[in-house]
Amino acid sequence: MPHSEKPFKLSVPDADIDYLRKKLEFTRFPDHPDGMDWQYGVPIENVRRLVARWKDGFDWRAAEARINQFPQFTRDIEVEGFGTLNIHYVHKKSEAKGAIPLLFVHGWPGHFMEVSKILPLLTSNAGHHAKFHVVALSLPGFGFSEAPKKKGFKIRQFAEVGHKLMLALGYNKYVVQGGDWGFTISRNIAYYYGPEYVKAWHTNMPYTGPPTFAADPLLYLQYLVTPLSPQDVQGLKRNEHWYAEGRGFTWIQQTRPQTIGSLLADSPTGLLAWIYEKLIVWVDHYHWTDDEVLEWVSIYWYSRAGPAASVRIYYEYYHDFEASQPPWSPVPFGASHFPKDVFYSPSLWVRALGNVVYEVRHDVGGHFAAHEQPEILVDDIRALCELEVVSKEFDY
């Protein structure tokens, strides 16, 4: 049966680059009273500096060339009830025998290039550890994949796209890794397509509330009688602060995506501020260069469907929360906790998410683990996949 895979080289038209530059030239900045620190949002000097660089100095073509060092493709994927979506992805095979196919799923405001530092390590043929074929897609509505053409595209559909892509690439057995929305989507992929196809799943953002009696009576009882550790107490306090101060973007995106979308589509400066805030606040001592930030935000600005499409996942998730919480799955599950990520989850609670066979709490690292701490994340992925319960499924 003919497939629709085509090689993909990112090549933003000159007209689009000119258009961005024109818009940047006409930027109108907000006023900036004294003393407005990060508490109030992105301090203006950052926005000014980045906009000046984006207009003049930042070399998009050079960034594009770096992106194009990764082998990319597009292919049509049929999604039940949503027709065909053209999906963009990175795909790099390892030369090693018995390499494990791995699907990497990004989140918001992430994108497929979050895989760029872990990919060489995962696919490398050196050393005595698990090797991987790596697939990193642009989720529908993100990066260079098409956006769904109608409303109601939920986590289940995102999972379907990821799974069908792996099957289309000839991978009947694979593992999944993700954080942020990648966590929720990987969890759904594991539930709906494992253990038959999905042999393990890993997340760097295990996010859950406390166990419930309905979902897991034994775990719930354990939860009732187990005191919180001092680390738990501290972590849950951080979560409270997050709920009170850090979730404004979530609230507007999950209730009025087309309204915030109008702003994000039209203002590159505003889009930059909106995303940059997360890049700075959610990491652990990661020192972004300005060009690194601009390359990251440019992917959103130049994305196939535009930035507004990327926030709809929040709306669909919020309006059918139950549908995105699949039951417990026996698929082997690995969880890595990074201390500066946005949520803290006690270990006991994580057991409600899946069949925890590997868990580790790190001393360093934040939300964008694959980008901030690639070696650490790769160690964890390898450790999970080297466990007998996973490795026996592959020739490794």
Next chain:
Amino acid sequence: MPHSEKPFKLSVTDAEIDDLRKKLDLTRFPDHPDGMDWQYGVPIENVRRLVARWKDGFDWRAAEARINQLPQFTRDIEVEGFGTLNIHYVHKKSDAKGAIPLLFVHGWPGHFMEVSKILPLLTSDTGDHPRFHVVALSLPGFGFSEAPKKGGFRFRQFAEVGHKLMLALGYDKYVTQGGDWGYFITRSIASYYGPKNVKAWHTNMPYTGPPTFAANPLLYLQYLVTPLSAEDVKGLQRNDYWDAERKGYMWAQQTKPQTIGSLLADSPAGLLTWIYEKLIESVDDYHWTDDEVLAWISIYWFSRAGPAASVRIYYESYHHPEDSRPPWSSTPFGASHFPKDVFYTPDLWVRAIGNLVYEVRHEFGGHFAAYEKPEALVKDIRALCKLDVVVKEFTK
């Protein structure tokens, strides 16, 4: 002592109008999948239509001329801890003897022109009812007033500005009217400056939580034993829905005002969408013309400090919740409930706000009462100020 009052005629520069038109020409709209109704935010056809009109057809100079039919001024007001702020206001005296000075306080996304329909009725010298001298200020950071030059500008400071303005105009006895932030600010004005200077205050948005034992023990006990009416139940359900679905903009503005501010300052199409959503959703069957909408939003776009300044009041209010409960005041208080306003408050709870001497529940009208139902609101203001407890203060 010399005063700093200067007559003010709104006259946006040609350069600013050109800049707006250039930006509108460069508008990039969000993508728009099928079936995205108002649930998802402002449907795109509205934004396209309004942007096209704003660019070509909408006559700002004509709108300006209409605004300038109201006598306007600016004056420096000293604010403790914040230096001097240059404040813009409408000021129209009634010809009648013994007219009552009234300060009208707008909210967000409102502005001083919300007074435009009620002003002629309030100052009119015909009929057998109280007459008023009307003062309608642009709050600091809104319209054509300066914005505070540092953070921490709270209700106490907004109240100080309103009060000092009235004193500066020679009104040492006055009444106030406000909704939205105008409610909170006039409540503070009554608390700090009444009943000495403020002789009555009226709101079209009496908003409060249930009585607390600490603040009002008797009312609290009454609250415990009084069942909610059917109307109360329905109204509180509407409040819950608003919290769940309509509060996103508030979350963004109250947690990261400078980040959302970067978007609002830079994208006229986005600012239009952000505010238009409120103009449509918060009214009761009010049929805005496109030019009416554009005149309204242009005031935000052309505002002295820019649109970002206007959202900081949310940050300061959210981070100082105690400001919303100033000390109880004996100043006579009138409350008008409009059924389609964003918050519903049961009668019993309203009694905790202040010395309620007048209350009415209307069958029609929404959030922008002065604009949607000017005759009804003026009737209520007159009825409050006709009560003996108010009249006697102005005939002394």
